[in-house]
Structure formats: structure tokens, C-alpha cells
Amino acid sequence: MSDEKAVKIPAQKDNLTKAGVADGEVLLKVEGLQKHFPIRKGLLQRQTGAVRAVDGIDFEVRKGETLGVVGESGCGKSTMGRLITRLLEPTGGKVEFEGRDITHLGVGQMRPMRRDVQMIFQDPYSSLNPRHTIGTIVGAPFRLQGVSPEGGVKKEVQRLLSVVGLNPEHYNRYPHEFSGGQRQRIGIARALALNPKLVVADEPVSALDVSIQAQVVNLLDDLQEELGLTYVIIAHDLSVVRHVSDRIAVMYLGKIVELADRESLYTAPMHPYTKALMSAVPIPDPKRRGVKSERILLRGDVPSPISPPSGCRFHTRCWKATEVCKTTEPPLLELRPGQRVACHHPENFEDQQPQETVLLSVAKEAAELVADEVLAESAATSAAVAAEVTATEAEDAVSEEAVSEETVSEDAPAAEDEASEAAEASAAPEEAGEASSETSEK
Numbered sequence: 001m002s003d004e005k006a007v008k009i010p011a012q013k014d015n016l017t018k019a020g021v022a023d024g025e026v027l028l029k030v031e032g033l034q035k036h037f038p039i040r041k042g043l044l045q046r047q048t049g050a051v052r053a054v055d056g057i058d059f060e061v062r063k064g065e066t067l068g069v070v071g072e073s074g075c076g077k078s079t080m081g082r083l084i085t086r087l088l089e090p091t092g093g094k095v096e097f098e099g100r101d102i103t104h105l106g107v108g109q110m111r112p113m114r115r116d117v118q119m120i121f122q123d124p125y126s127s128l129n130p131r132h133t134i135g136t137i138v139g140a141p142f143r144l145q146g147v148s149p150e151g152g153v154k155k156e157v158q159r160l161l162s163v164v165g166l167n168p169e170h171y172n173r174y175p176h177e178f179s180g181g182q183r184q185r186i187g188i189a190r191a192l193a194l195n196p197k198l199v200v201a202d203e204p205v206s207a208l209d210v211s212i213q214a215q216v217v218n219l220l221d222d223l224q225e226e227l228g229l230t231y232v233i234i235a236h237d238l239s240v241v242r243h244v245s246d247r248i249a250v251m252y253l254g255k256i257v258e259l260a261d262r263e264s265l266y267t268a269p270m271h272p273y274t275k276a277l278m279s280a281v282p283i284p285d286p287k288r289r290g291v292k293s294e295r296i297l298l299r300g301d302v303p304s305p306i307s308p309p310s311g312c313r314f315h316t317r318c319w320k321a322t323e324v325c326k327t328t329e330p331p332l333l334e335l336r337p338g339q340r341v342a343c344h345h346p347e348n349f350e351d352q353q354p355q356e357t358v359l360l361s362v363a364k365e366a367a368e369l370v371a372d373e374v375l376a377e378s379a380a381t382s383a384a385v386a387a388e389v390t391a392t393e394a395e396d397a398v399s400e401e402a403v404s405e406e407t408v409s410e411d412a413p414a415a416e417d418e419a420s421e422a423a424e425a426s427a428a429p430e431e432a433g434e435a436s437s438e439t440s441e442k
């Protein structure tokens with residue numbers, strides 16, 4: 001990235017400056033984190049149960065790394081993201097940032113920390129307030145934190161716009177005048193305004209056209225290098241996190257079932273669920289075009305997080321499940337250096353319960369190996385995207401998109417006011433966080 005594009009961030013006020021941690025040291029640590037959303041019924045709104053969205057997870061994020069978090073819809077990824085950014089109040093467990101316990105900090109105590117932890121939201125169509133100009137949106141964090149950047153807010157915002165590949169002259173335009181990819185860049189500029197240490201990106205590209213996804217992923221990757229950022233990137237699609245993550249956590253029904261470095265996870269996944277997720281990812285190898293592949297098709301729906309299955313939560317869909325899986329929850333153990341897995345009968349490793357040999361009846365029906373006819377075709381598409389992610393320079397991508405998306409869209413999608421307010425959370429997470437937390441608890 002050229003010098004004129006280097007981000008110039010206002011110096012943090014002395015009283016807000018923290019000691020910080022060195023590269024590779026633990027920046028964020030989560031222990032036994034839980035979020036149970038109460039279910040209330042009747043006139044008196046009595047609590048009749050709870051959605052166990054996140055149900056006791058442990059992990060850490062080291063400075064400078066990218067942790068990918070994957071899992072099917074509803075497994076608790078977004079809730080986890082909102083818990084670690086403290087947009088939601090945890091039901092249990094602990095969140096530590098730079099060694100400081102932030103689990104139950106109040107709004108006032110959290111305010112200085114908001115500068116260090118920012119969030120990029122999934123939907124660039126509803127996460128920007130349609131009534132605000134880009135200048136106001138990207139400049140909001142300065143206003144909310146009472147920070148006066150050197151040279152003024154306008155100059156700083158324009159610089160941030162150019163860093164994310166947008167035309168600084170578009171400062172006075174409104175969100176509807178931009179395409180999806182451009183709007184996500186606006187969200188990224190807003191998240192970077194205060195020079196955060198940790199950025200949590202919740203499905204940052206899933207709402208975008210495939211051709212634009214690679215450009216945004218490349219941009220995030222380049223910004224990480226330039227600014228020394230630490231990312232937690234949430235995705236339901238392993239193919240997105242594959243290229244950018246150093247380590248990957250796989251979630252299933254509110255739990256982490258496997259956490260490993262990228263190489264180990266892709267070459268020798270240990271949890272059967274990880275293996276099934278991996279088999280659904282098209283292999284981006286043009287040489288294999290036309291080659292039929294097999295994938296594991298999991299039968300049945302994901303069980304409800306209101307009453308998750310006993311023992312291992314995956315046992316109702318696992319082809320290796322035995323009685324012990326039904327009765328005893330497997331702990332998340334480091335079976336290989338850097339590879340933690342919660343499974344009694346892991347793949348690519350010795351059986352942890354070898355005496356358990358009788359399969360549960362559900363196991364025989366749980367999964368099916370299917371020859372994926374479509375895979376060859378989708379692999380070709382995926383190869384194109386993957387090639388772009390790995391080989392394209394972000395700056396090229398930026399300028400390409402700037403040219404191709406220069407045209408102003410006339411149809412402004414009517415984003416809900418509420419959604420926009422919530423999305424301002426990355427600028428003012430405490431307000432939106434409290435709001436969303438309140439709504440969710442209702």
C-alpha cells in the first residue's frame with residue numbers, strides 16, 4: 001500500500017492509552033463464555049426456558065492473528081461476536097482483553113475500551129444509517145469518543161475512505177449511492193477510525209456478490225498487514241476463512257467442537273462435524289475440474305439450542321456416535337499440538353473411547369456419502385475466487401471496483417431505521433449494545 005494511503009490515526013489520549021501486548025501474545029481470552037436468551041411467556045412474562053446460544057466456550061486470540069469462526073446458521077457465532085465486543089452481556093464466563101477482565105464492565109468503564117475493539121457487520125445494506133452522509137458515518141467514532149484527529153475530522157475521514165479504496169470526494173454522499181462492496185468498505189473505514197486493536201467481522205462478505213467477496217477479503221488482509229490488526233472473522237462458509245485465518249474455531253450448537261491452526265484443520269480435521277463441513281467446500285484446484293468428488297451429507301436438522309442433545313451435542317447427526325457420546329460430553333482437549341477437539345471418536349487420531357464399539361442406531365443413518373455432481377462446476381468458480389483472493393493485489397482490486405462500481409445506484413433500499421441505529425454500534429457500541437441486549441432479553 002502506498003504511503004499516501006497509510007492510515008493516520010489520532011493519538012489516543014494519555015489516560016486511555018494502555019500498556020498493550022506484544023505480537024503473538026494473548027490479546028483476548030474467553031473462558032466458559034455463555035449467553036442464554038430467556039424465553040418468557042404469559043402475561044407475567046415468566047421465564048419458561050432459555051435459548052442456549054453460546055454455552056460455555058473457551059478460546060484465546062493472539063495479537064496479530066486472524067481467528068476464523070465457522071459453523072452452521074444458528075450455532076451462536078454472531079452471539080459470540082457480540083459477547084466479545086461486549087455488545088451483549090454474558091450470562092456466564094469471563095472475557096479478558098489485554099489481561100483485564102471486561103466481562104461485566106459498565107457502559108462508562110467500557111467507553112475507553114470501545115476504541116480498541118470494533119465490529120464490522122454482515123449486511124452492508126442495513127448497517128449504515130441511510131439518513132447520514134458517509135462523512136458523518138465514518139466520522140461518528142471521533143464524535144462519540146470525543147477525539148479530535150490531527151487536521152480535523154473531515155480530513156481524517158477522507159484519508160480513511162481512500163485507505164479502503166473509496167473516493168474521498170464522496171464524503172457527502174449517502175449510503176444508497178454506493179454498491180454493496182463499497183458499503184462494506186464504508187463499514188470497514190468506520191471500524192478502523194479509532195485504530196482498534198481487535199476487529200470482529202461478522203460474516204463480512206456473505207451479503208456480497210461472489211466477485212466482490214474476494215476484493216473485500218483481500219482488503220481486510222492487506223489492512224491487517226499495514227495496521228497490525230487482530231481479527232476474529234465469523235463465517236458460515238469455510239472457503240471464506242480458509243484464505244485469511246491463522247487458526248479456525250468450529251462451532252456447533254453453542255460449543256466449540258474443534259479449534260486448530262489452518263493447516264491442521266484442512267489437512268487432518270479431527271471432529272466429524274469439521275470433516276463434514278470441509279467436504280462441502282469445493283476444492284479450488286483447476287486440475288481437478290471434471291473430477292467427481294464425494295461429500296458427507298449430514299441428515300436431519302440442527303437440534304434446537306433450547307434443549308440441546310445430551311452428551312456430545314453432535315451425536316444425533318454423527319455417523320460415529322456410540323453410547324458414551326449420548327451420555328458424556330467430550331471435553332475440548334489438545335490432542336495434537338495446536339489442535340483441540342471435543343470428540344470421543346475423533347477422525348485422523350486414535351480413538352479416545354476404544355472400548356465403545358457399538359454404534360447408536362441414529363449413527364447408521366446420520367450421514368451419507370454422495371458423489372457431488374455439481375462439485376466440479378462449483379470448484380471451477382471457487383478456483384476463480386480463490387485465485388483472486390490469493391494472487392490479486394488489494395490495490396488492483398480496489399481500483400477495479402472503484403471503476404466498475406463508480407455508477408451511482410438509483411434504487412435506494414429502504415433500510416430500517418432500527419437496523420441502522422443498531423449498526424451504528426460499531427461507532428457507539430454501548431448504546432446499540434444496550435438496546436439490542438434489552439430487546440433480546442424481552
Ligand SMILES: Nc1ncnc2c1ncn2[C@@H]1O[C@H](COP(=O)(O)OP(=O)(O)OP(=O)(O)O)[C@@H](O)[C@H]1O
Pocket residue numbers: 037051052053071072073074075076077078079080236305439440441
Ligand atoms: N436476541 C435473541 N433472543 C433470543 N434468541 C436469540 C437472540 N439472538 C440469537 N438468538 C438465538 O440464538 C441462537 C444463535 O444465534 P446466532 O445469531 O448467534 O447464530 P449464528 O451462528 O450467528 O447464525 P447466523 O449465521 O444465522 O447468523 C439462534 O438459535 C438464535 O435464534
